[in-house]
Amino acid sequence: MAATIRVILGQDNASKLTLPTGIPASLEELQGEIQRHFGLTEQVRLQYRDIEFDNEFMNLTCTSEIRDKSTVKVIYLPNIAGTDTGPHHTASLRALEDNSSFSSAADTEILSSPESAASGSSLRSQPWPNIFPIPQFNYEVEVQLQMASHAFQNSGTLLSPSTKLKSDILDGLASEIIKFKVYPSSADFDDVALALIKKHPCLKEQGSVSGYYGWKISLKYKMANYRTRLRNIGCTELSINAMKENRGTTQGPNQVKKPRKAEVTYCPDYPVGETKDSLEEERQALLIEVKKKNSQLIKTKMEKTFSYRRQEILQDMPFITEFGERWPALFSESEVNAEFTRITTVPLLSTFMSRLDRHSAQLMKVFKKKGRTAGRNLGLIMAAMDKDPMVETRRDCFLKALCVNLNESSENFIKEYLDVELATTPMEPMVLELYLVRHEEAEPGEPLADVGVIIEGVGVLRDLKYLANGWAVLLGLIYSLNLNYPKEMKQTFEFIQKVLMGLDGNRLSTKVQVLKNRLQE
Template identity: 50%
Template sequence: MRMRSIKPKALIASCIAHAPRPPDAERSVEKLTSARGVTSLAYLIVRNTSQNKATFPCSEILMHLLNNTCDVYVAVQALCYQREQQVSMMPQPIRLRIILGEDDARKLILPAGISDSIEELCQEIKTNFGVQQDFCLQYQDPDFGNDFVNLTAISEINDKATLKVVYLDSVQLQSFTEDGVTCQPVRSPTHSFSSSSDTDNTRPVSSSGSSPSTRLSVWPSVFTVPRFSYEAELQLEKANAEFIAGGTHLTPSPKLKSHLLERLAEEIIKFKVYPTDNDLNEVAEALVKQHPCLREQGSFNGCYGWKISLKYKMANVRTKLRGLGCAEVLVNSLKNKAQDKSKAALNVKKPRRAEVNYCPQYPKGETTDSLEKERIALLSEVQKRNNDNIVTMKMQKTFSYRRQEVIQGQPFIADFKSRWPALFTEKEIDKEFLRISTVPLLSRFFYELDLYTPRMMELFRGKGGVAGRKMRHIMVAISKDDTIHTRRACILKSLCVYLNEDHEKLVKEYTNTEANTEAMEQTVMGVYVIHQEGAEPGDDPENIGVLIEGVEVLTGLRSIAIACALLFGLIYCLNLSYPPELKCTFEVLQKIIMKLDGQRLSSKAQFLKKQANGVNELETDSCKPDIFFFKVSAMQICVYCFKV
């Protein structure tokens, strides 16, 4: 018997269909049993599958196919068995009780099972509940009478577990230990709970020395549409009901549209004064998703007009802020630009690397003269011993003054170091980076770097060609001295090579001679390592530091990895550009390691991220195991079908 022209893809689709069993399934089975052989049965299955009306699980389809043929569908039997095994091993949904506040506990359902890591679980909580602050999680530990303990392993979570969200403030308690063993960024919890809906994101990072406009968090991964006025909410509620009932779109009146744009602009200002096109697109999409009646007919995504309106609205808001003396906008006024650059669209100074507090206002009650006096007092305080607390307090108080000097004045590094010597220490660079980006520098840098290290070492060792030989030569140091500092240094050097950049531009090694001293003075930016003349390859270096514009801004550092992390922090603190010859390396450090503005990646960074996360073409298809399995046997099934 020869089958009709049934396409192999359709037969495969029918075999992998796994729909819920309807009440009349038995009757349908009997009806199909009396059909005219395999041809009619396969035809009906394919037709039902194509119409999304598949009524049989794989086992019943297989049963009736085999009843009408001998061993033609042996391959189909194996495929269906594989499908049933995969279905039986599918992860079960996990239900969690999430405590967001003192009187706020919510239910979280994870259909795909528990997340693979704590970071993914935190992202799920942020996405589902709109939490914008950083936080850590605590779980009920039965070993301590179900008291809440910090969650350090995802395996501690079971179905119907209770997790407590502990919000973090800007004070970092622990970064990394002296022996190089890293920990996850830990910051002190706030004394009271709050959800994202009632959190004021414009509150200061610190209670003293901050301006009212100081921001606390980065741009959210999921933008939360604010509540509008009572009258506007009533109009939108009625229009949404009409849209759901009959598909009627709302054409907002000028008054309503102006109010909606005003409220959205107020929410955007909490995070950015200069939002990008992608940011505005996210806001517009969130608006039409929450209020579908506002979707635009004829627009390719239903919200393009809202995006353009938001763009013009933000321009008008910046004009108002400029008139009010907002420093972040005033810095781009024509009065503050040089005569050869006096164009509105030329040399716009705005956050380009996910800086949250790019150019903040002066603290309340402070002026340029009063903050200059604080700077002069800081020069004497930094020379005293055991005076870290006072230095930190004055550095926090003068943060806005220092940032405006960096952005507007663009001073030489040597001059700036003489004016602010307290900044050029490991501790203060870490805190300054935290003030700018709201992200801890050293703890995040080393935690993420160590997290990616095993996978990166596999990638580097598997690399071929000239780049592979260079990386294997760099990795030889690990076999001679397998310490955390050596491993990190080799990973950072190999990362440059993997991205087709010169690692010697990042880490420059010298001997303590006068000729090398002159070469160091010509260095624009990089980490320097000085070895004693005649030293062996495994000997400790004499000095490790950071060079910018030929100036030794940092010296006496403990390792190359710490020097690279501090160099990255100084680029933010001094508002410098990435070196062109190391552009990709610093992009990876920013967007993958530090997770700052990681949504937009270059092709090199995107490929590295997929490889470092263990995602390749085969693993991308692993989320669809049936399709990948059927790819191997599709030709075999096709041959079997047409032999009948």
């Protein structure tokens, strides 16, 4: 059922937001919807009016605290990176300074935690925006664009920029692009060039169907040059791709280390003031805290050593046994969730489950239309839900059915065992798999005896209770360890990444695109 909320964006700036599917199940989804709808690129937090405290604004921690016609206020968080956070952030700061009605809410603001501060300024905090924010150019450029805009409005005259003006504009765009991606795709360049001529129509190109094709090509070359400059000053995300050249070996285009699964933070630099040696000391101290099971210190040190751990994965590509000995704290459900969020900015478990639940009704309609052998197999899988209506069982069934619908076999990826069998026959070691262990006489709805993840023949996680939980955690490990998706499940993982999780959802394979279209019918 649709819901409408009032969103306060700043002083004298409030808008209505309609949510077609109602209030989202998770806070992260609501926050993401607000950011997408209003084009916010800053880090934000939400507050709501609490009737128990005379309608004062309080921090929103759960979407169950709001309902249809509620009021939500956006709090713009301090930008640790020290970069320009755009006009929304500037407006919000002025509102905090000038409007006393916001001062009471300021008491409830939580400044950035020690963990986030320790992670350093190299971590990106936002994925690629739906609408690219064209930056404020230098004064000279803005004056010329303003004059050209007046001429365009009065007579429709398009600007033919000089070489220097065009170079300055491209430099400004490249500096903004790098805040989101080092290696933008062709579609990303389209986004930037289109946003440029929409904000400055005088820059539209004559004779071009799109009006921006020349800008797009020029921007590609500018970004290549910009990457070279960053590599020369030691930007880690780029210098890792210079190592093979320095060793005298050839480096083909497929060997370049760059984000391939919509990673927002792929290879961050060390935090300010930290070195490889100091972070190695932190890692050794982390091993001690793991033995003590001090969860709070483990969380803090894992956050601080993220860049060190990430560079080790990308540069050294260690075996899982070796890496597990060095970083045992990573192999827990909570830390996999945290690591995935550091890499993508998207919460793993809450997003995975809520999006799967949201699509379940439409997925059921799609599955029922499937015929022949696939249809019969889907019918058998779906029949299990009639015996056990629990939400966990439904999720497990939908994931299995998803594989069948995409014509992929999960037999070599999901291994099922009975607990009595394992007493005499050990598990078959696989490169990458999920395993399920059932009690021989388990009742419907009863959790599985064990659900775990095997990587390179090593059991890295267990006691995950349900298949859906195991699948989500495995996705997090694939990102955390920079692994490829298993070939036999490539389409299924693409659907989970791009449709369920919303990561790089603009470019889909044919099968996944067809399924996505059917979900929207």
